Amino acid sequence: MAVFNRVEFDNHEQVVFCSDQESGLKAIIAVHSTKLGPAVGGCRLWDYVSDEDAVYDVLRLSKGMTYKNAVARLPFGGGKSVIIGNAKEIKSEALFRAFGRKLEGLGGAYYSAEDVNITCADVAIMNKETNYVLGLEGKSGNPSPFTALGTFLGIKAAYQHQHGHQDLAGVKVAVQGLGAVAYSLCKYLYEAGASLYVTDINQASIDRVVNDFNATAVGIDEIYDLDVDVYSPCALGATVNDNTIARLKATIIAGCANNQLAESRHGELLRQKGILYAPDYVINAGGIINVYYETAPGGYSAQASTKHVEGIFGTLSEIFARSVTEQKSTHLIADELAQEIIANGL
Structure with a gap:
């Protein structure tokens, strides 16, 4: 191999x-x-x-x-x-x-x-065999709510870039995958007034979000064809590919899944089609940011963690602006930002 x-x-x-x-x-x-x-x-x-x-x-x-840890300044x-x-x-x-x-x-x-x-x-x-683990209960605990907060703020940053405001009332969001992070994300979106269209391989997960947040359930493959504003991939990676890009009507891709682009070239294809992509490792960094504060001097602070996560909005806004100025796809701009930080230090 x-x-x-x-x-x-x-x-x-x-x-x-x-x-x-x-x-x-x-x-x-x-x-x-x-x-x-x-x-x-x-x-x-x-x-x-x-x-x-x-x-x-x-x-x-x-x-x-x-790259995620570098751009998150960890x-x-x-x-x-x-x-x-x-x-x-x-x-x-x-x-x-x-x-x-x-x-x-x-x-x-x-x-x-x-x-x-x-x-x-x-x-x-x-942890019974090693201290080289993070995210323990009683310390930073479950990172999912912080990942969800960062993803929600990333969607707002993308909408702000495209429309000049952050009001998500009436905005249609297709959420693919309804795990712990996506459930919390749906809660944020629902409370912001967004209309949710959701799918998952687990029917119980779909039913929960439909019942709790008045979401509309759609088929696993149907999610790509919806007439929505935002496609939010929150399952496994590579769902942004030649097949799906041709079908998407959304003008924003912003979700918590890792490795959303099947290939690097798909980031440029999105730019050419006028679809704004929030680079995955930037928008979904809330969880690792929260884990970092488990190691911070003085002990864990949810308040400090939340403040750091809120910085994802500004980081994405910078990436979106540089993408326009430099006429490069957002994922390449994010990579360049990460490489600059790794080369020059925090």
Whole structure:
């Protein structure tokens, strides 16, 4: 299986393949950069079709964390980890303790936290074997509400850029994926007066949002064809691709999913079509910002974390303005901003 010559391999400092026969652990830890500080990024538990798919995911996600942490002005580098398997079948204390020992073996080069199919309780089990975890209950806790707040403010920043005001009353938003972050996002949007169109693979998640926020449920594939103002991808990545871009009627793409663009070229295609894209790792940085404040001098402060998350509005506004001035896609402007910060320091 190729690693070094993959496009996604961007001079990663370490890619560690982990296994533990007793617990059944199969995991990959990718440390992209520690230039600004220890690599920090969540652990994702997913039933990948192949090992190659898992490598592809962890390499992309870890590089994204380097850029996310830099643009969020956090003293963290970028890393990510994936545990391979079906969450409903393999979760156990032995599994997470084994993973914790693997983290401990890296000596602090990488700190993990919760991500898809990993809960704060799972991280607490890892914590029995290592201190190299963040996002623990009783400290910064669940990052989802902060990710949702940043995403909501990012939608407002995009609407402000396009329309000159932030009033979302009557604005139509299509939300794809209704996990913990997206549920909180829908609450913000509903309270702001937006009209919600939602979909998810889990019917119970759809029913909850429909009941709580007067949303309209639509089909999984139908979400791309809706006559809405904002498409908000909040599930897994690569939903912005050749097929979907041709179908989208929304003029704003702003959601909390990672790696929303299937390929880098899709960012420029969006710009040419007049669709404003809020770069994923900028708009969804609220969770990692909140986790940072677990490590801040003086202890965790939700107030300080919230204030930092509110800065996402200004960061995106800067990226949107530079995109217009420099006639470059917003995702390339975000990458340039990240690279400038990594090169010059915080």
